[in-house]
Amino acid sequence: MTDSQSAAHALTPAHILAHQVRTAARSAASITDDALARIARGNPPINALTQVFADHARARAAHIDALVAAGQDPGPLAGVPFAVKENICTTFGLTTCASRMLEHYRSPFDATVITRLLAAGAVPIAKANCDEFAMGGSTENSIFGPTRNPHDHTRVAGGSSGGSAAAVAAGLVPFALGTDTGGSIRQPASHCGCVGLKPTYGRVSRYGLVAYASSLDQCGPLTTSVRDAALIAAVLCGPDEHDATCSPAPSPDLLTRLEEPPEGLMFGIPRQLLHPPAGTATGNSPGVSHALALAIKKLEAAGAHVKPIDLPASDHAIAAYYLVATAEASSNLARFDGVRFGHRAELSPGATLAELYRRSRTEGFSPEVQRRIMLGTYALSSGYYDAYYLRALKVRRLVKADFDAAFAQGCTAVLMPNAPGPAFRLGEKTSDPLSMYLQDVYTVGVNLAGLPAISVPFAHEIGPDGTGLPIGLQLVGPAMGEAMLLRAARVLEKLA
Numbered sequence: 009m010t011d012s013q014s015a016a017h018a019l020t021p022a023h024i025l026a027h028q029v030r031t032a033a034r035s036a037a038s039i040t041d042d043a044l045a046r047i048a049r050g051n052p053p054i055n056a057l058t059q060v061f062a063d064h065a066r067a068r069a070a071h072i073d074a075l076v077a078a079g080q081d082p083g084p085l086a087g088v089p090f091a092v093k094e095n096i097c098t099t100f101g102l103t104t105c106a107s108r109m110l111e112h113y114r115s116p117f118d119a120t121v122i123t124r125l126l127a128a129g130a131v132p133i134a135k136a137n138c139d140e141f142a143m144g145g146s147t148e149n150s151i152f153g154p155t156r157n158p159h160d161h162t163r164v165a166g167g168s169s170g171g172s173a174a175a176v177a178a179g180l181v182p183f184a185l186g187t188d189t190g191g192s193i194r195q196p197a198s199h200c201g202c203v204g205l206k207p208t209y210g211r212v213s214r215y216g217l218v219a220y221a222s223s224l225d226q227c228g229p230l231t232t233s234v235r236d237a238a239l240i241a242a243v244l245c246g247p248d249e250h251d252a253t254c255s256p257a258p259s260p261d262l263l264t265r266l267e268e269p270p271e272g273l274m275f276g277i278p279r280q281l282l283h284p285p286a287g288t289a290t291g292n293s294p295g296v297s298h299a300l301a302l303a304i305k306k307l308e309a310a311g312a313h314v315k316p317i318d319l320p321a322s323d324h325a326i327a328a329y330y331l332v333a334t335a336e337a338s339s340n341l342a343r344f345d346g347v348r349f350g351h352r353a354e355l356s357p358g359a360t361l362a363e364l365y366r367r368s369r370t371e372g373f374s375p376e377v378q379r380r381i382m383l384g385t386y387a388l389s390s391g392y393y394d395a396y397y398l399r400a401l402k403v404r405r406l407v408k409a410d411f412d413a414a415f416a417q418g419c420t421a422v423l424m425p426n427a428p429g430p431a432f433r434l435g436e437k438t439s440d441p442l443s444m445y446l447q448d449v450y451t452v453g454v455n456l457a458g459l460p461a462i463s464v465p466f467a468h469e470i471g472p473d474g475t476g477l478p479i480g481l482q483l484v485g486p487a488m489g490e491a492m493l494l495r496a497a498r499v500l501e502k503l504a
Contacts, residue, residue, distance in 0.1 A: 022088045022182040022236040026129070029087035032076050036069035036087030036131065043089040043133055047180050054156040056165070056174035057091055057134040059101045065089065065133040072129055083129030084239060090125065091136040091175045091184040096227065097216040098122055100132060105218050106150035107140040109350040109372030119216020120248050121185060121227045128243045136184055137171030140374050141341065142192060142220045144168050145447045148438055149376045156434070157200060159477055163431040166196030172230045173200040177478075183231045183240055187217060189224045190329055191426065191451025194463040194482055197230055198426035201465045201478030203501075204230045205237040205494075208487050209458035210255040212241075213248035221336035222253075224329075224455045234464065234498045238262040241490060255488070262491050270310045270499040275483075276317035276419035277304065293429035295469025299479045300425060303466055306503040307423075317414045317422065321406035322453050328407070329452035330445060331387050331400035338384030341377070345369060379441065408457035415486040421496040422484040425450050430469045430477035450482065460485045462497045466504045 020028075028034035044062055051057045075082045092098055095105045097115035104110045122132065139149040147170025148154040155170040157163040158178040165174040169186030173196035176184050186193040188206040197204025205228045212227045219225060229240040239262075246259040292300075304314050344350035346368025353367035373381070387396040414422055427447050437444040454461045461484040468476035483500065485493030 019179040021233050023239050025088050026084060026086045036072040039087050040065050040069040040089055040131055050178050050180050054158055054174050054178055055153055056137055056155050056171045058137050058152045059135040061100050064100050065131050068131045086129035089131045089133040089181050091134045091172060091181045092132055093136050093169055093172050093186050094138050095142050095218045096185055101135055105141045106138050106152055108151050109344050120213035121244050124243050136175055139168035140377050142168040142187055142189055143377050143380050145444050147171055149374055154434055157431045163433050166199035168192040170196045173197050173202055176202045176230050183229050183236055186230050188226050188228055189220050190455050191448045193228050194426050194451055194461060197463040198480030199431035202230055202232060203234055203237050204463045205241055206461045208460045210253055212244045213251040213254045215248055215250035219340040221333040224333060234494060234501045238266055238494045260491055262494055265495050266498050268495055270312040273420045273496055274313040274315055274418050275307055276315050276414045276422040278317050278319040278424060280319050280322045293469055295479050296425050296429055299467035299481060303481055319410040321410050324403045325407050325453035325456060326449050328400040328403035329456055331396050334380045334384030335387045335397050338381050341381055404456045407453045411457045411459060420492055424482050426463050426480050426482045430479055454484050459487055460490050460493050464497050464500045
């Protein structure tokens, strides 16, 4: 067991830390100092955190302790340190999106998710590494360098929220915020061995999240347990006047039914997703296949029902996703041109405005971001819009209809892998973008359908060297069904 694995096992969960602070059994200041010490010791080998706000965190912790001393309740996350993905706006530190385009950008406002965590008493302590503008599946595409997997430093942490997942898995912070456009919370959670929750689209405000694909992006927590995920999600959810896409539904009660037994739960097992679609991948690793089979066996033994289901449109989900996502990225990133926002190139006298745009965007965006912008621009161009983008939107409706049909048949949640295999080696897929994109084969359909999903650590895949790499399983619930989804995830967590 590595030092980072030991730290993760020893890390006190967020809900216990908050209880200790609220009852004055422990001070927020001591918790913050402990976290800063863990970060100083554990972050350099894995490069999970990019900015550390020691003075800001200590001042915030002192304020929390003062409230407790005055007999006031600081909130359900009192004194709990957390990390924030680099693409979420904060007034403390920089909001770089791990890109040269925004490497000096300081936000004048906090994202709504930050405002709500502060109101709940949490203590922001660091920013977390990610793929540039959240475009990637390994957190290798960052101006800060790659994040390494805490379980094996030769492997990726997953992406794009790899820094957030690695920070939690390494025991640096009790929880972190990530964002999920096509699996970017769930896949790194699976690779690093922590819990990652992607809420229903619209459950959590996107105000202050730097947009990649606006109809797909969603903020969510990465934690050490399902209970912590439920606690934090309850804080994050709720209407927001700053975000027109945010649901007016109030924050749900996610904790009351969390510990109910598995009787009455029905888990749908999609025939099409037991193996990656033909022609798109080589198949599941032995560890993933074993984890899925073992989960089914244990769920049935525990009294839950397991039912085969069909998701026929899933074969086309990844193609549809990369058309929709890149098209929206092409539009969203147009504002970063060196004039309105972002890096501005230095030009020779007499250079044209077109040259300024070209140079600024070439210097500011990495090859991966440029690739996605170009793909999206092509899909939206005259003569190709109907053939590509419009057809992808039709497939999107079919993907959602498949999931809706499964839930109409009585499924509480759909059970599937997060990725075809465990974390791959650093550099293994960087020269083959298609291979990297296919790692999202199990996750993108959830975003196309706007559904909630959660990754729960379940097993390990043992390599030739005897090293165990985490494997998480994914549960998908109906829209606005986070309460039952978390209950099902807690059942799975107990069986792991």
